[in-house]
Structure formats: structure tokens, C-alpha cells
Amino acid sequence: MLSKEALKRKYNRGDYTVGAHTVPKFAREAAPEATTARFQTSALPAGFVENLAGLAGVTEVVTEAAAVTAGVRDWWAGTMIAETDHRGQYPDTVIVKVSSVEGIQAVLAAANEAGVPVTASAARSNVTGSALPAAGGVVLDVLALDQVLDFDEESQIITVQPGIFGDIFEQWLQDRGFTAGNWPSSFGISTVGGWVACRGAGQLSTRYGKIEDMVVGLDVVLADGTLVSTGGSPRAAVGPDLNQVFTGSEGTLGVITSVSLRVHRLPDYTKALAFGFPSFAAGLDACREILQRGANPAVLRLYDELESGVQFGHGETNVLLIADEGNPIIIDAVMAVVADVCKDAVVLDQDAILETWLDTRYLTGKSAEGFKASAGFVADTLEMVAPWSKLPGIYERVVAAINAVPGTNAGSAHQSHAYVDGACLYFSLRGTVEPDERQAWYDQVWQAVNSVLIEENASISHHHGCGLLRSPYVADSLGTGFTVLSDLKKALDPKGILNPGKLGL
Structure with missing residues (x-):
């Protein structure tokens, strides 16, 4: 039996400091060194930068080239290339x-009047370039807005500012006997506002849901500086859910200034099981059956043979890891369903597999494991979602499309987030080419995969969002619905200043 902390506090294993923020030391690898290219900001309107520096709530305006480059760098492979x-x-x-909501309002109002882009x-x-300033202008840094604003313990609703880091947020809750249940791989280097803006998912999402399932209400500043509030009720039938207009909008429709989220009591009971399946399709079928019988374990992750070998040393099979936490009556019932569904599968050492997963789940760059690094090596991940009926075929087609691109080392996948009607497949892409051919290989492999996904009518992203990486494919992915998104953008941001170049807008 695992302790009640097994799934919750495993991240706390020796910390180090990045700026003013302490994060798990194994949650972050070294980011690429900044280039020192110099540039001018002369294309910005005369006096605009000086005006920004004088606005209430603005604490600093960074203009030096190297500092700007370092200050916008993200974890996208395209940025590193x-x-x-x-x-x-x-x-x-x-x-x-x-440092304040009023500062955000003032900056947006000034930028909107001057027609200057704001990201x-x-x-x-x-990992998609969603916060890169594709059109220059203002990068609006909201990290200083990092406070817990309110906690309704009886209703289990917490309200926080967007700049609070995931581990600090979770620790605040756990100190009071609660958890958000949202554990992305970027847990120690991501913020609550980022989770909402990119429609993120945590690793225990089958139990707790994705971030959009947790949002109760939002405060958002629109392009002209107007502050609006959405939601606030457990459910409502007063028109469309306006929370969902801004959740996943990647800063193209407004800037989030506060988030109210549903939270949960800390669990006091956990269980885990692990099995091996002869094929990825057979493992997917077991995952589907588990969900459709009404069980929803927090962790339901299926790895193909390549990833089973790299991650767990079981390259002879397709590893399925199941773990859950919560009320003992519920968890025992869930695991009884799991055991019945998987009764004909090979039983594996669940403790060893779970321990390995817990030890490595926050490591960045896991897609590169098992492959030789070189100046021409490129590794990235791609997550998509589709109905169960399509997933086995999509898995085969996408892996084949990756492997068909010259220079590819291998394509592989695992199923990472599951629902009654479908699941997310999380693909790894790896290639070794000449250093000056990396961008061409990267573009070609992404084009090959997205062509398959659009043809299969699958969603091109499950939780990473779109950014610059997927922007060229958004219109085809949404089809006729893209017109609605485009019209919404024009209504809320008529001058088009908010994060241009993202979501196909």
C-alpha cells in the first residue's frame, strides 16, 4: 500500500532557486543560451516606451536586446533551434x-490606442511558442501577480492571481489539507494563468479533470483596458459559458488577472496496478473498457513498446500503469474494475513501475531519452485527442508518418489522458540530421503528422495549445467553426493587438 503522499508530494526532493522562485531541481533542464543579437525599438511609436515607464503599476521596462531575448525564451523546440x-x-x-491589475489595464489601454501588439x-x-512576441511590441510580464486572493474552504473554491507558480500554489493548498489535482509535467516552472490560457492538463486528469473543468470564474482585461469578470457559479444557464471563451485563448482575447478554481480534499488512500499488453491497440481497448465501465483512476497511462523499454525496461510489451487516490471505498471499487478488465494481461511490478514514473514525471526532454544527442539531434512531443474508435489507426498512421521523414530516428507514443469517449495520444518525435537541416526536418515532420490528424478529423492539440507551432493548422482543424473564432477576435480585439500570429488569428 502506498502512503497518502505517494502521488501528491513526490516532487519535493531538494529544491533550487530560479530568480525569486523555488522549484524542484529535477523539474527543469538548462534552457538554451541566449544569443546576443542587438536590435532597435525605433519602430515603436515615438515616446511610447517612455510613456509605459510612467504608468502606475509598471515596475520595469526592459529594452536591452540580450535581456529581451532571455526574457521571452520558452521551452519550444522551435525556439531552441x-x-x-x-x-x-x-x-x-x-x-x-x-505589479497590479491596474498596471495591466493601463498598459493595454496605451497599447491599444497606439496600435502596438501585446503578448x-x-x-x-x-512548448509551442504561444508567448513569443511574433509581431514585436510589448511583452506583458505578469509574474509579479502571484498572490492567493481568497479561499472559500467550505465551498472548496480558491481564487489566485495568474503569476503564481504551480508548486507554490499546490503547497499552499496542501498546508491546509487540500489539492488542486492539477499536475502538469511543467508543474514547477508553470503558472496557474498559463494553465488556463493554454487549456492545460495535469497527469492525474482522469480523476480531477483538465484545467477547464476546474475553472469557476475569471477576471480578464480586454484589449482596450476594460476589466471584465466571468462565471462564479457552480453551474449556470444564463447564455454560453463565458469562462470557456477565455480559457485556452492564449492571450488573444484578453489577459487573465485572476482565476477561481475548484479544489479537493487531500486523499488519504492510494492504490496502483501495472500490466503488459501484446499490442498498443489491445492496451487502448483496455483503457476504453475501464472508463466505459465507470471507473476513472487518476493515472491511466499506456506506453507503446519503444517507450515501455526506455521508461521502464519492458521493451517486450506495452505497459499500462494505473494508480488512483481518494476515498478507500471508491478507490477499491475502481481498482476492482481495472483488475477485471485486465485479467488476461501480464501482471507487472506496479511498485517499481510507479516509482520510476513518479521519479521522472517532471523531467523535461524525456522524448530524447534512449537516443544519442548530437549537434543535429532534434526531439519534441505532440499531443492530440480523438475518439476511441479512431485511436488505433491514428497511432499507426502518425508513427508511420514520423518515421517516413528522412532523418527520423523513431516515432513513439503513450496514452496520457483518457475519457469515456476518447483519449489523448502523446507522441515523441526524434530526428538526427545535419545541424543546418534541423529546421527543415522539424517543419516536415510536424506537417506530416498534422496532415494525418486533420484528415482523421482529430483535434490537433489536447493540452499544449497552439502558439506559433500549430497556428498554420488551426483553420483547417476547426473547419467552419474558425469563422466564429475569427469574428469573436474582431469583436473583442478590433485592432488585433493581442498576441497576433497565434491560434491562426
């Missing part, structure tokens, strides 16, 4: 740090 190719430059860009930014842990 560009910087090491000496293309990581952001001309006509300044970083504006704010909201916090921890920059995203």
Missing part, C-alpha cells in the same frame, strides 16, 4: 513588468 541558429531575435520588442507572458514554460 532558432536561437542556436542565431535567429533568436525580437526586434522592436520591450518587456513591461507589472502576455508569465513563466514561459510553453
Whole structure:
């Protein structure tokens, strides 16, 4: 039997400090070194930067080239390729740090009047370029807005500012006997505002839901500086859910200034099981059956043979890891369903597999494990979602599409988030080419995969969002629905200043 802390506090294993923020030491690998390319901000309107520095709530305006480059860097493979190719430059860009909602309002009002682009930014842990200033202008740094504003313990609703880091947020809750239940791989280097803006998911999402399932209400500043509030009720039938307009909008429709979330009591009971399946399709079928019988274990993760070998030393099978936490009556019932569904599978050492997963689940760059690094090596991940009926075929087609691109080492996948009607497959892409061919290989493999996903009518992203990486595919992915998104953008941001170049907008 695992202790009640097994799934909850495993991250707390020796910390180090990044700026003013303490994060788990194994949650972060070294980011690429900044290039020192210089640029001018002369294309910004005369006097605009000086005006920003004088606004109430603005604490700093960063204009020096190297500091701007370092201050916008994210974890996207495309950023790393560009910087090491000496293309990581952001001309006509300044970083504006704010310490209050009023500061956000003032900056947006000034930028809107001047027609200057604004890209909201916090921890920059995203892997799609969603917080990169594609059109220059203002990078609005909201990290200083990092406070817990309110906690309704009886209703289990907490309200926080967008810049609070995931581990600090979770520790605050756990000290009071609660958990948010949202544990992304970027847990120690991401913020609550980023989770909401990119529609993120934690590793225990089958039990607790994705971030959009947790949002109760939002405060958002629109492009012209107007502050609006949405939601606030457990459920409502007063028109569309306006929380969902801004959840996942990646800063293209407004800047989030506070988030109210549903939280949960800390669990006091956990169980885990692990099995091996002869094929990925057979494992997917077991996952589907578990969910459709009414069980929803917190962890339900299936790895193909390549990833089973790299992650757990079981390359002869397709490893399925199941773990759950909560009320003993419920968890025992869930695990009884799991055991019955998997009765014909090979039983594996669940303690060893779970321990390995817990030890490595916050490591960045896991897609590169098992492959030789070199100057021309590129590794990235791609997550998508589709109905169960399509997933086995999509798995085969996507892996084949990855492997067909010249220079590819291997494509692989695991199922990471599951629902009654479908699941997310999380693919790893790896290639070794000449250093000056990395961008071409990267573009080609992403084009190959997205062509398959659009043809299969699958969603091109489950929880990483779109950013610059997926922006070219959004219109095709949404089909006729893209017109609605485009019209909404025009209504809320008529001058188009908010995070241009993202979501296909």
C-alpha cells in the first residue's frame, strides 16, 4: 500500500532557486543560451516606451536586446533551434513588468490606442511558442501577480492571481489539507494563468479533470483596458459559458488577472496496478473498457513498446500503469474494475513501475531519452485527442508518418489522458540530421503528422495549445467553426493587438 503522499508530494526532493522562485531541481533542464543579437525599438511609436515607464503599476521596462531575448525564451523546440541558429531575435520588442491589475489595464489601454501588439507572458514554460512576441511590441510580464486572493474552504473554491507558480500554489493548498489535482509535467516552472490560457492538463486528469473543468470564474482585461469578470457559479444557464471563451485563448482575447478554481480534499488512500499488453491497440481497448465501465483512476497511462523499454525496461510489451487516490471505498471499487478488465494481461511490478514514473514525471526532454544527442539531434512531443474508435489507426498512421521523414530516428507514443469517449495520444518525435537541416526536418515532420490528424478529423492539440507551432493548422482543424473564432477576435480585439500570429488569428 502506498502512503497518502505517494502521488501528491513526490516532487519535493531538494529544491533550487530560479530568480525569486523555488522549484524542484529535477523539474527543469538548462534552457538554451541566449544569443546576443542587438536590435532597435525605433519602430515603436515615438515616446511610447517612455510613456509605459510612467504608468502606475509598471515596475520595469526592459529594452536591452540580450535581456529581451532571455526574457521571452520558452521551452519550444522551435525556439531552441532558432536561437542556436542565431535567429533568436525580437526586434522592436520591450518587456513591461507589472505589479497590479491596474498596471495591466493601463498598459493595454496605451497599447491599444497606439496600435502596438501585446503578448502576455508569465513563466514561459510553453512548448509551442504561444508567448513569443511574433509581431514585436510589448511583452506583458505578469509574474509579479502571484498572490492567493481568497479561499472559500467550505465551498472548496480558491481564487489566485495568474503569476503564481504551480508548486507554490499546490503547497499552499496542501498546508491546509487540500489539492488542486492539477499536475502538469511543467508543474514547477508553470503558472496557474498559463494553465488556463493554454487549456492545460495535469497527469492525474482522469480523476480531477483538465484545467477547464476546474475553472469557476475569471477576471480578464480586454484589449482596450476594460476589466471584465466571468462565471462564479457552480453551474449556470444564463447564455454560453463565458469562462470557456477565455480559457485556452492564449492571450488573444484578453489577459487573465485572476482565476477561481475548484479544489479537493487531500486523499488519504492510494492504490496502483501495472500490466503488459501484446499490442498498443489491445492496451487502448483496455483503457476504453475501464472508463466505459465507470471507473476513472487518476493515472491511466499506456506506453507503446519503444517507450515501455526506455521508461521502464519492458521493451517486450506495452505497459499500462494505473494508480488512483481518494476515498478507500471508491478507490477499491475502481481498482476492482481495472483488475477485471485486465485479467488476461501480464501482471507487472506496479511498485517499481510507479516509482520510476513518479521519479521522472517532471523531467523535461524525456522524448530524447534512449537516443544519442548530437549537434543535429532534434526531439519534441505532440499531443492530440480523438475518439476511441479512431485511436488505433491514428497511432499507426502518425508513427508511420514520423518515421517516413528522412532523418527520423523513431516515432513513439503513450496514452496520457483518457475519457469515456476518447483519449489523448502523446507522441515523441526524434530526428538526427545535419545541424543546418534541423529546421527543415522539424517543419516536415510536424506537417506530416498534422496532415494525418486533420484528415482523421482529430483535434490537433489536447493540452499544449497552439502558439506559433500549430497556428498554420488551426483553420483547417476547426473547419467552419474558425469563422466564429475569427469574428469573436474582431469583436473583442478590433485592432488585433493581442498576441497576433497565434491560434491562426
